[in-house]
Structure formats: structure tokens, C-alpha cells
Amino acid sequence: MSKTQTQPKTINLNEKYGIDKEMAHLLEFCNGHENFKKFFLNHFKRRIIVIQISDKKSDIYIWNKKYRYYERILNAKTLGKEISNLIHETWNPIYEDVKQDYNEALQNKDKEDLESIKLVKELEYLKKIVKRVIEQIENFNFLSSVLSGVLTDSTLSENELNNLDTQHDYINFRNCKVNLKTGDISKRTPDDFITEYIDFDYNEESKKEREMGGAKIGFYSNFQAIFAKIHFYGLF
Secondary structure: OOOOOOOOOOOHHHOOOOOOHHHHHHHHOOOOOOHHHHHHHHHHOEEEEEEOOOOOEEEEEEOOOOEEEEEEOOOOOHHHHHHHHHHHEEEHHHHHHHHHHHHHHHOOOOOOOHHHHHHHHHHHHHHHHHHHHHHOOOOOHHHHHHHHEEEEEEEEEEEHOOOOOOOEEEEEEOOOOEOOOOOOEOOHHHHOOOOOOOOOOOHHHHHHHHHOOOOHHHHHHHHHHHHHHHOOOOOO
């Protein structure tokens, strides 16, 4: 290269394909299921809790965004599918983009242009390691190891177990929770650790009716829900 020529700017492939530091680490060390476990837990948008029943039995719950409670899933296979889906949804589009760019770079490669040759090699390598990540999660034994790690990290501590379904000052309806002392209505959060609720909506208009003097109407509009809650806890 002559002195008058300028060095072409190197393309940051990670930045181009939206590969952050955590993703780059996973690419570099994709043989370790521990890295996949961390990646899944950091990117899965719904919290998971696991209740250890015995040495061989656990109950698994995933946060239900619609009804805002922890919904029990039938078995660990369901969670395994969530892990696999997240990896595929994250990496498959990246792989397709890299593969397309690689094919184009290969067609346009100029043997006299060192930067052109370098780009082809970098894309070829990136395509290879992204594909390796996808293939890893498709391996049953590897996925089982990732799943095991996720279950272990999501198991509730003794203190957390003591907080499970313990909001006795509240009635939990499908659409909200109601404070029995104040009548205040609020949304559940994952930190409430609620796994069950009365399966119909609370009529929020009833509180307004009471405040406007329609106490009798408001009372009867939610009487069924209150009765169901009392019956649910076995108070009579």
C-alpha cells in the first residue's frame, strides 16, 4: 500500500448485527451451558419461580403478564421450549443476515483488495460461530443441562417461600387485587408471589358507587367475589 493510500475503516461486525458484550461472550464460549443459562435468564421477559417439593419433584411457575400472577406450567419440557425459542428468536435472524452478507462479500471479493479478503474471512467465521450457538441449543443433552441450571437458579429460598400467597389483607381477582382494609385497588407485581386468584374480574365501578352513596348497589355487585374468597380460604 502506497503512502498516499488511506487505510479503509474496519467494520465492527458485532455492532452491525446488534451483538452486545454478553452475546459476544456467548459466541466465544458457547460450549458452556452456564453461559446459555445466564443469557436466557437475562433476556427472558417473564420471571420464573420454582418450588422444591422434594428431591425429585418441583413445581414450576412463569409470570403471566395478562393476569399478572405466577402460572404453573405442566412440566419442565415447556420451560425447555421457552429456552430453545428464545435462543432461536435471538440468533436465527442474525445468522440469516450474516449469511447473506457473507455470500455478497464472497461474490464481490477482490483478490487484490486485502480489506475485501479480510471481510470475507470475518463474515465466514462469524457465520460459523453463530450457527454453532444455534446447533448447541438443538442438542437435547445440552438443552437439558441449560434447563437444569435455570431451574436451580429460579428455586425460591426459604424466605421467598414464606411470602408465597400470603397477602391475607387482599382479595386477588383476575384483574386486580383489593385491599380489604382500605378498599384500594392495585395491580399485582411479580414480587407479590401470587399463584392463584378468584377467576372473575372485580367491578371497579362499585367502589365509585359506594363513594357516591350507592353502597347497596356496590356491595351486591361484588358480593359474589367476596363470598368466593372466603370460601376459597376455607373460612366456612
